Amino acid sequence: MTSPQAKPLVEISDLHLSYTMQRATIQASRGASLTIAPGEAVGLVGESGSGKSTLARALLGLNDPKSTRIDSGSIFVDGTDVTRFGERDWRVLRGSSLSMVFQDPLSFLNPVMRIDRQIVEAIPKSMRAEGVSERVDDLLRLVKLPQAARRSYPHELSGGMRQRVLLAMALASKPKLLVADEPTTALDVTTQAEIMDLLGELRQRLGMAMLLISHDLGLVSKACERIYVMYAGRTVEWGPGSSILKTPAHPYTKGLFDSARALRLPNGLFATIGGDVPNLAHKIEGCPFRMRCPLAMPKCTTMSPATQVLGQDGHWVRCWAAQDSGIAPAQGNDVKNA
């Protein structure tokens, strides 16, 4: 399914985006690039605050237009640059090509409106010919929700059921791309697995592309063909899931893997990436990861790393220290002890 030759469904290039607040301007995207081919499953991982949701919302034009500005870069959806889109243009796109499900299904549902009405709203006018009620039936069946849920209010459903409702709404317009922003983070482990299985199944059946956002590398690598790793508002490494998994090139990606595997270091501590995500209100010279990086060198302080390709399979990295895909094995990334 992944053919680099196919015209991409989504192409985000070097996006810079900032939120203007009373006191500060937060540059939440600082060179994010990402492409999604039609029907492809792409994962986006990174720590909390790395700008994953910001990027996803930018893709659907969901950031508050009053406080958000796209400083540079472009977002192409189906060959059209959407960075200059007004709310009217966005509405058309959201109602047809793009859909999104969110992390906390309870707060993302209207608490005083019944489920069926909320689903009905999501059905575009053009798809109402065959009967709205039948369409709701179809959607409920698609996400495996019982008919009894129709007349419920969101608070009467379980977390997993609520996420299925969000999914049903997202699928109502038969989108080409489903953006799922941490769709299982608020759920218990069993329900998480159910929702992930459902997502995979739906994607196969409907042939839609998916952008799956998570900070769980394991989860993303199971569900996605390609993975993007994001740090401090920029994409720092991307490529086929298998390649990223086997030969992570960016020290940050390795750090994520080590903490995901709860790697025990010789000194008995769990591997974590020491230090904190940099404050996105400040300008950062050079590589944003250098303060936490075990491989940092003088060059990293002054020059932003260039993007370089590793091997033939479309594995890319932005790091001075990563020379090629066979880069030195992971050292203890516990900077706290370093």
Next chain:
Amino acid sequence: MWQYFLKRVFWSIVTIFVIIIVNFVLIKLVPGDPVHAMIGDFPAPQDYIDQLRRDFGLDQPLHVQLWLYLGNLAQGNFGFSFANRQPVLDLILGRTVNTLILILPAIVFSAIIGIALSLAAASRGGGFDITVSAITLFGYSIPVFWLGQVLVLIFAIVLGVLPTSGMYSLRAPQSGFGAFLDLLRHMVLPLACIMAFKIAVFSRTARASILGVLNSDFVMTARAKGLSRGYTLWRHVLPNAVIPVIAVFGYQFGHALTSSLLVETVFAWPGVGQLFVTAVGQRDFPVLQGILLLSTILVVVANVLADLLYTIVDPRIRRSLGARHA
């Protein structure tokens, strides 16, 4: 849920009972002969005075007297107003109806207008929002009696399009649509006076709650569905934003009753507020106590109704109450 309401009603009755006791104590606290407090400053026939002494057992211990007082109230005997030559209950019931004719539409329309203004401000933003805020500030700060007099000056005296005061004109038809029109014409200015403040209150509450709801996650879901801003405001924001507005209905009703003192005095509206002011001047204690009791009951009932409405509008409360008391 019904248990919740039974509980609410029970506490309402307790509240009313407390007010009755306060009433009773007030009679006792007025210096001089308690019979005097029950009659007021007006000359009463000696046999009525004797009958009161018997009815209230003024030679009996306090708890017996309270019991007798309760018995009288239960029979609708609120005393007799010699100032008005009428039983107190008949007097204040009629006047209360006149006040409600003014207050209820004032609250309902103020709520609707206040919410509509804030909603429009939220959807337009910018200049319109500032205008609404200015109107709100104006409504808040303007004194009611001053506004009343200015309105009378403009609309009744200079333009001559509306009556200056009262509830009915003598020359107007006594019944039917003509009488209704006449009543409406008399209502316009006092309504405007009460509503100037109430619209400000409701639009401020609504504005805060709309701004809160606009930041909710489900509004983003609505946008993600491709819904228009107008539809989103109407179907998603409004139903959630009215909930806190309904919550202040009961309180606003009580406040409107209080403000009727001023408005009815300015416009000579024959309501319970005007009656209260007159009764104070005449030291007509039975009337004052009757009004105190009746308005307490009204405020308590209004609060229970607002609660009921609140639970109807918000399914989450409906369920949590059902779960807790089932």
